[in-house]
Amino acid sequence: MxxxxxxxxxxxxxxxxxxxxxxxxxxxxxxxxxxxxxxxxxxxxxxxxxxxxxxxxxxxxxxxxxxxxxxxxxxxxxxxxxxxxxxxxxxxxxxxxxxxxxxxxxxHTSDEHHWFIESRKSKDNPYRDYYIWRPGKDGKEPNNWQSFFSGSAWQYDEATGEYYLHLFSKKQPDLNWENxxxxxxxxxxxxxxxxxxxxxxxxxxxxxxxxxxxxxxxxxxxxxxxxxxxxxxxxxxxxxxxxxxxxxxxxxxxxxxxxxxxxxxxxxxxxxxxxxxxxxxxxxxxxxxxxxxxxxxxxxxxxxxxxxxxxxxxxxxxxxxxxxxxxxxxxxxxxxxxxxxxxxxxxxxxxxxxxxxxxxxxxxxxxxxxxxxxxxxxxxxxxxxSFPSIEYYRDVETINLWNDVVVNKGYDPDKILKAIHYRGRDxxxxxxxxxxxxxxxxxxxxxxxxxxxxxxxxxxxxxxxxxxxxxxxxxKLIRLRKEHPIIVYGSYELLLEDDEQIYAYVRKFNDEQLLVITNFSSEQPTFTLPSHITFTEKQLLISNYTVDENESIDTIVLKPYEARVYKLK
Missing domain, CATH: 3.20.20.80 (Glycosidases)
Incomplete structure (x- = not known):
């Protein structure tokens, strides 16, 4: 230990x-x-x-x-x-x-940062090389990289006839860290x-x-x-x-x-x-x-x-x-x-x-x-x-997605709105x-x-x-972290690796163990304590249902989404 x-x-x-x-x-x-x-x-x-x-x-x-x-x-x-x-x-x-x-x-910075305002003025501006500029290839972008926010990662700039790289929004030009x-x-x-x-x-x-x-x-x-x-x-x-x-x-x-x-x-x-x-x-x-x-x-x-x-x-x-x-x-x-x-x-x-x-x-x-x-x-x-329509959303990533796949590519709007309800940053x-x-x-x-x-x-x-x-x-969770070094410094061992409802693990530190049992389902699965976990005394540190402290932990029928943490010695 x-x-x-x-x-x-x-x-x-x-x-x-x-x-x-x-x-x-x-x-x-x-x-x-x-x-x-x-x-x-x-x-x-x-x-x-x-x-x-x-x-x-x-x-x-x-x-x-x-x-x-x-x-x-x-x-x-x-x-x-x-x-x-x-x-x-x-x-x-x-x-x-x-x-x-x-x-x-x-x-990246904003395209309204003074470095970029200078950078786009001319190819020999002292700030030109603060960003990543390239000429186009065969009338197209310098390469086929795509932005994280949909569409090409390159933006054409009229003033100097070149493209700048933006891995995110076109208003977020990437800085040139080589400089x-x-x-x-x-x-x-x-x-x-x-x-x-x-x-x-x-x-x-x-x-x-x-x-x-x-x-x-x-x-x-x-x-x-x-x-x-x-x-x-x-x-x-x-x-x-x-x-x-x-x-x-x-x-x-x-x-x-x-x-x-x-x-x-x-x-x-x-x-x-x-x-x-x-x-x-x-x-x-x-x-x-x-x-x-x-x-x-x-x-x-x-x-x-x-x-x-x-x-x-x-x-x-x-x-x-x-x-x-x-x-x-x-x-x-x-x-x-x-x-x-x-x-x-x-x-x-x-x-x-x-x-x-x-x-x-x-x-x-x-x-x-x-x-x-x-x-x-x-x-x-x-x-x-779950906002009812795209008009309620403010996030640039979400709006770009909508314009790209619904407006331009004809994806099913209901399906995309569902995905936004589930995953959107807003x-x-x-x-x-x-x-x-x-x-x-x-x-x-x-x-x-x-x-x-x-x-x-x-x-x-x-x-x-x-x-x-x-x-x-x-x-209470925050307080426990301050009171028990095992929560910060203990090692980790997963229990019941193949269980699709219970996520349980043990933390070990000095002569102490922390047993964490969580039920990720609305059902009532039974937790069985693996035989290699031995102890002489146990203390219930926290639980999200009322629990009898003296109850045996060898087998526990867990309530929906139940969580318990025991300190074992």
Whole structure:
């Protein structure tokens, strides 16, 4: 058995809360969340018990991709407030013992950033080489790469008769990381924020910075499926580790901060290379394998082609990440963020067993090894929204999909709308549900996107009053993490590998074991304790139903979406 690892770190023991500012709290009635709205709600976050807030982008931006298209890295978007508001927010968070992590978006900028405005003026402009420009080939794009947001990844620009690369929206041109000046500008900007007092960065699509030399065509079998071929051309590209090591050496290593990389299409080997504590380049990362468990691989519709997911597939993925990173790297634990639908609608039951399944999912995730992330509203069990038509949606990815496959290609609109109801990013972006008053207490004006109609039943005010609410359950999970080092540092062993209803696992640390039993179904399967798990005393740490503490755990008939955690000695 192992004792506390030498590498005890505050960011391993922390619980992170993600704020999507546009949808969190509006303080001035313009229908858009803002920094003063966040300041108003800091006591709520302190009550929940989170240690770190990750703030999605609040920088100057024309808002093509809700702030992930930045026009000035060192100023605040007008709708969100001012730098003075931001300074106050940081001060108020630190006063409550919370840390602030900012979003670092440096694969691309906005096409309205002054670097790009200069870059497109002429081929010999000093900023030309800040971006990736190429002449066309035979009257067409420089290659056949497709954008993550549908359509070609190249945009023709009249002024100089060339194309620029954009892996995302055409208003998000990719930066040219080969250019030393670009890297220097970015490192200076990062240092500026760290010197203002922030506690780290969440790094947007950070493993896409390096593109393969020559930018060759992708295999034509399925040019739409970036997930199939992107890995050869711009994921973990040839110079990525050089860029990230330089970033670490020149900036990150000088501060005691938390860094988490958003890294699509990585393996556990990549993760160890990125996050090992000897020569890694970030503390932890977000991987997406479990987020693709319900997608049809290789489909022309990509993530929008939904397939029923199997618990055994989820077990394989989660267990691989738990076991292979243990002692070698560090993982992030998440089921929701601003790009993912609501987890209780996706992996639980948001109707009959709404509260039970929301608590079960929280237990299952928070008892694993890694740093847990809670996305705003997840702690009260917010659900997906089913808007009646495309007119209600605001997300650029969703709208581009609709125009591409329904308007241009004639796909069945009902089928695509269903996929959007299930998978669309706006599921996570409907306003935070604070109370049962109009617009859920988010704004006194007209919200920028409609509120989920179920806000009268699911809201913070009600959750705080009900001691059996999802909120109070999350609060307890966060507290348990602080009280039991085994939750942070223990090893992981999967039980009942082939069971399609029960996900159970054991964590081990010193002479203690943690037994986690969760039922992912609305049925009542029987859990049988494997014979190799022995103990002399047991303590029930948390459960989402009332349980007799003295009940034997050799066999348990589980209730729908039941979760229990026992500490065994």
């Amino acid at each position: 192992e004792s506390i690892p030498k590498t005890k770190q505050w960011w391993k023991e922390a619980v992170v809360y993600q704020i999507y500012p546009r949808s969190f709290k509006d303080s001035n009635g313009d229908g858009i969340g803002d920094l003063r709205g966040i300041i108003e709600k800091l006591d709520y976050l302190q009550e929940l018990g989170v240690d770190v807030v990750w703030l999605s982008p609040v920088y100057k931006s024309p808002n093509d991709d809700n702030g992930y298209d930045i026009s000035d890295y060192q100023d605040i978007m007008d709708e969100f407030g001012t730098l003075a508001d931001w300074d106050e927010l940081l001060h108020e968070m630190h006063a409550r013992g919370m840390k602030l992590v900012m979003d670092l978006v440096v694969n 030393e000046k670009v890297r220097e500008e970015i490192f200076n900007m990062m240092t500026w924020w760290l010197d203002r007092g922030i506690d780290g960065f969440r790094m947007d699509v950070i493993n896409l910075l390096s593109k393969v030399e020559g930018l060759p065509d992708a295999p034509v079998t399925n040019p739409n499926d970036r997930y199939q071929w992107g890995g050869q051309y711009f994921v973990n590209g040839p110079k990525l580790m050089d860029y990230l090591r330089e970033m670490k050496e020149k900036v990150l290593s000088k501060y005691d901060i938390m860094t988490v990389g958003e890294t699509p299409m990585v393996t556990t080997d990549d993760a160890i290379r990125f996050t090992n504590e000897q020569d890694g380049v970030m503390n932890m990362l977000f991987q997406f394998e479990h987020m693709d468990v319900d997608s049809k691989p290789g489909s022309p519709l990509g993530k929008w082609d939904i397939q029923p997911w199997k618990l055994t597939d989820l077990k394989k993925i989660m267990s691989k990440w738990q076991v292979e990173l243990h002692g070698k790297g560090w993982n992030s634990l998440y089921l929701e963020n601003h790009d993912q639908p609501r987890s209780v609608s996706r992996f639980g039951d948001d109707k009959t067993y709404h509260v039970e399944s929301a608590k079960m999912l929280a237990t299952w995730l928070h008892m694993m090894q890694g740093t847990p992330y809670i996305y705003q509203g997840q702690e009260i069990g917010m659900t997906n929204v 599921n996570a972006r409907t306003p935070m549900q604070w109370d049962a008053t109009e617009h859920a207490g988010f704004t006194t004006g007209t919200p920028w996107i409609n509120v989920n109609p179920n806000y009268r039943d699911i809201n913070v005010e009600q959750a705080l009053k009900d001691e059996n609410s999802v909120f109070h359950y999350y609060k």
